[in-house]
Amino acid sequence: MDPQVQNLTATLTPKGAATRDRIVAGAAAEIRDRGVTLTTLDDIRARTNTSKSQLFHYFPGGKEQLLLAVAQHEAQQVLADQQPHLGALNSWAAWQRWRDAVVDRYRRQGQSCPLSMLMSEIGRTTPGAQAVTTTLMRQWHDEIADGIRNMQAQAKISARVDAGASSAALLAGIQGGVGILLATGDLxxxxxALDVGIEALRTAQ
Structure with missing residues (x-):
């Protein structure tokens, strides 16, 4: 999480945190409906029934800070859409359910990716944007790696498999497939990428 955002959220009361979360969720919904460039702070205030002073209380950095919070929200949604399967990769049936959840998520999303649009608007190379992407990839990678280790503990995946490297390769394949989907519409x-990656884990010696 961006340090500025982390410092702000750490000082919020539970009611304040709930209000901030409501604004972020409303902003995310507005951006999904209208797109980043067409969405104004006035649109977000209207959607969330928030006053101007209240909005700037939670986001003193204005639209840029709010967009970064929405990007964090969308990044976490990527992982949430894969649950509970991603967190329970303890059988081959569970891996198949996770695979289907990932495919279904991106099938529903299609070629319009809110997170990608937000990153383009914020600037992918800014520290805040990079922190969002880094956190997402680390969490996603670690959950896949935990799943591989769960299967190794049951002797369903070879102990010779490097869980960290294999999860990185599988995640890279997913990201490549998503990139092609965004560019061409081909799922x-x-x-x-998922099928070959999972099959490689099944047959590793």
Missing amino acids: SYLEH
């Missing part, structure tokens, strides 16, 4: 690359 099959993502499906193949």
Whole structure:
């Protein structure tokens, strides 16, 4: 999390945190409906029934800070959409359910990716944007790696498999498939990346 955002949220009361979360969720919904460039702070205030002073209380940095919070929200949604399967990769049936959840998520999303649009608006190379992406990838990678270790503990995946490297390769395949989906609308690359990656884990010696 961006240090500025982390410092602000750490000082909020439970009621204040709930209000901030409501504003972020409303802003995310507005951006999904209208797009980043067409969404104004007035649109967000109207959607969330928030006064101007209240909005700037929670986001003193204005729209840029709010967009960063929305990007964090969307990044966490990527992981939430894969649960409970991503957190319970303890059988091959569970891996298949996770695979199907990932494919279904991106099938529903299609070629319009809120997180990508937000990152383009914020600037992918800014520290805040990089922190959002780094946190998302680390959490996603670690959950896949935990799943591999769970299967190794049951002797369902070879102990020779490097859980960290294998989860990185599988995640890279997913991201590549998603990139092709966004560029072409073709979901099959993502499906193949998951299927081949999981099959490699099953057959590793």
